[in-house]
Amino acid sequence: MAxxxxxxxxxxTKRFGHVTAVDDLSFTVEPGRVTGFLGPNGxxxxxxxxxxxxxxxxxxxxxxxxxxxxxxxxxxLETVGAALDxxxxxxxxxxxxxxxxxxxxxxxxxxxxxxxxxxxxxxYANRRVGGFSLGMRQRLALAYTxxxxxxxxxxxxxxxxxxxxxxxxxxxxxQGLAREGRTILVSSHLLSEVQQTVDEVVIISRGRLVxxxxxxxxxxxxxxxxxxxxxxxxxxxxxxxxxxxxxTPGRQGFIVDEPEPGRVGHVAFVAQVELNSLxxxxxxxxxxxxxxxxxxxxxxxxxxxxxxxxxAAAEASGGPEASGGPKASGGPEASAQPExxxxxxxxxxxxxxxxxxxxxxx
Ligand SMILES: Nc1ncnc2c1ncn2[C@@H]1O[C@H](COP(=O)(O)OP(=O)(O)OP(=O)(O)O)[C@@H](O)[C@H]1O
Numbered sequence: 001m002a003x004x005x006x007x008x009x010x011x012x013t014k015r016f017g018h019v020t021a022v023d024d025l026s027f028t029v030e031p032g033r034v035t036g037f038l039g040p041n042g043x044x045x046x047x048x049x050x051x052x053x054x055x056x057x058x059x060x061x062x063x064x065x066x067x068x069x070x071x072x073x074x075x076x077l078e079t080v081g082a083a084l085d086x087x088x089x090x091x092x093x094x095x096x097x098x099x100x101x102x103x104x105x106x107x108x109x110x111x112x113x114x115x116x117x118x119x120x121x122x123x124y125a126n127r128r129v130g131g132f133s134l135g136m137r138q139r140l141a142l143a144y145t146x147x148x149x150x151x152x153x154x155x156x157x158x159x160x161x162x163x164x165x166x167x168x169x170x171x172x173x174x175q176g177l178a179r180e181g182r183t184i185l186v187s188s189h190l191l192s193e194v195q196q197t198v199d200e201v202v203i204i205s206r207g208r209l210v211x212x213x214x215x216x217x218x219x220x221x222x223x224x225x226x227x228x229x230x231x232x233x234x235x236x237x238x239x240x241x242x243x244x245x246x247x248t249p250g251r252q253g254f255i256v257d258e259p260e261p262g263r264v265g266h267v268a269f270v271a272q273v274e275l276n277s278l279x280x281x282x283x284x285x286x287x288x289x290x291x292x293x294x295x296x297x298x299x300x301x302x303x304x305x306x307x308x309x310x311x312a313a314a315e316a317s318g319g320p321e322a323s324g325g326p327k328a329s330g331g332p333e334a335s336a337q338p339e340x341x342x343x344x345x346x347x348x349x350x351x352x353x354x355x356x357x358x359x360x361x362x
Contacts, residue, residue, distance in 0.1 A: 002078055002151035004031025004183040007052065011061035014047050014207075021047040023207035024061070029185050029200075031151070034178045036198035036215075037187040040293050044207040045187045046084070049156055053082050065152060077105045081145030082154040090130030094121060094140050097129055098147060107147050115143040120169065134161035142170075152183040159186070159193050171197040191218075191289040205293040218288055226261045229253025229277035230268065239271035240264075253277050 007029035014022040022044040029035045039045050050056045052063040054070040065073065065080060073079045088097055098112040116122045119139040124132070129140065138158055145153050153174075159167055174197055178184045188194045191201075201218055203211040211218065229252060230236035240247050240256065245267065247254040256264050261278050268275050 001149045001180065001182070004151040004181045005066035005079075006030055007063075007065060007152065007154070007183060007185055008067065009048065009052070009061070009063050012048060012051055012058055012063050013060040014044075014051055014056060015059045020207055022051065022058075025204065025207065025209055026061075027202045027209060027212050029183055029202070031183040032178055032181050033199040034174050034184045034186060034197055035200040035202060036191070036194045037185055037202050037204075038191055038194070038289065038293075039189065039204040041189050043189070043204045043293070045189070045204065046156060047207075048204070049082075049084055049154055049185075049187060052154065053080075053084065055084070075148070077101075077107060077148035077150065079148075079150050080152045080154060081148060081150040083141040083145045083158065084154070084156045088129040088132075088137065088140065091128055093126050093128055094132070094143075095125040097140065098143060101144060102147055105148065111147055111149070115146040118146060119143045119173070135163060135166045138162060138166070138170075142173075151181070153177065153185070155184070155186045157187055157189070159188060159197070167193070167196070192286050195285055203289065203292055210292045215285075218285060218292075224259045225281045226256040226258050226264045227253050227277065227279055227281045228256055228261070228264045228268065228275060230273050230275050232273060235271065235273045236268060236275075239267050239273050242271065243267040255281060 009028070010026050012022050012025040013020070025044070025048060037045055037048070047056060048063065051058045052070065062069070064070075070076060070080065092100075094116060095112055098115065099109060101107075102109050102112055113122065113125065116125050119142050121136055121139045121143070124136065129137070132140065138161060142155070142158060145155065159170060162170060174184050174186065178199070186194060186198065195215060198215055200214055201211065202209070203218075227250070228236065233249075233254075236254065237247075240254065245264065246257040249255075258264055259280070261280050265275065265278050268278075
């Protein structure tokens with residue numbers, strides 16, 4: 001096995017005509033762990049990966065493997081295994097599909113059966129790929145990436161289309177490869193899809209970096225808050241204001257920017273405000289992710305509907321923009337999403353290698 005080396009993205013920018021797909025993006029992916037490359041549809045993930053693999057020419061910046069661009073790698077397939085836009089000849093068997101690439105790359109044919117075994121489809125080696133399920137195709141694409149036993153794997157949405165058993169399998173498989181010291185970069189538009197698989201996350205939105213770090217650091221961002229309600233919301237709002245607690249009104253009460261319900265209860269007690277609800281609200285990882293990429297799940301991602309404007313609570317709290325609400329980083333454009341269309345330059349050519357080699361610019 002080739003040793004894992006870092007993937008280095010530095011100041012990467014890619015414009016297609018007037019569309020800025022990737023905007024001054026910088027991050028590093030280290031060996032020995034599985035890194036999730038996350039962002040909603042159209043965020044620029046595929047463009048970044050294609051830049052990394054030399055399939056599109058960056059407008060600015062670099063994307064390298066420990067300083068070396070893909071095109072300059074001496075033995076690319078034995079350094080980097082990449083599955084982007086996997087396309088298969090439907091009439092060819094899984095074994096033949098891999099043999100073609102092994103032969104073209106000077107890789108021993110014996111590797112074909114090794115990798116088919118590794119990804120768990122050895123028993124289908126002589127079946128035509130045309131009859132494969134999406135999950136089997138995903139495994140075949142993965143087998144291709146492993147042909148050269150590379151130290152780096154770059155996988156675009158490898159979990160998409162897998163059933164729960166397939167997801168469990170790929171999680172254990174990728175983590176095993178990472179523990180061997182490989183660098184594993186896995187893209188996905190759904191955090192929930194990869195959260196069991198990845199150790200680190202790189203999150204982008206509209207071509208820009210919004211967060212890098214461990215999955216647990218993202219968990220910290222989804223800090224718990226307290227939901228509290230009273231028959232006298234106006235008095236409760238005054239009590240919260242007096243105590244300096246920040247909050248957002250919801251139909252089921254106020255969502256207070258305070259993790260300890262006991263503290264909120266104490267504030268109400270001191271102000272002699274009767275409560276009829278007091279509990280902790282833990283927002284999920286997925287919500288935290290959606291906040292980061294500027295896609296809050298509705299006006300009140302907590303699941304609590306906002307109070308009608310003009311109620312005592314809303315007035316007392318300063319209305320729906322009061323702090324204590326979701327900390328979306330997307331600003332006023334948070335809901336404006338770029339078109340979710342993928343590159344138009346990915347022909348499903350039956351004989352094309354999994355990494356297509358064309359580029360079109362809008
Ligand atoms: N070849 C191209 N020509 C024109 N625009 C493109 C091209 N490739 C990508 N884009 C645009 O660049 C933006 C980023 O697209 P990209 O496919 O990189 O995002 P993504 O995060 O991979 O999304 P998805 O998960 O939907 O594939 C989108 O607005 C897309 O329409």
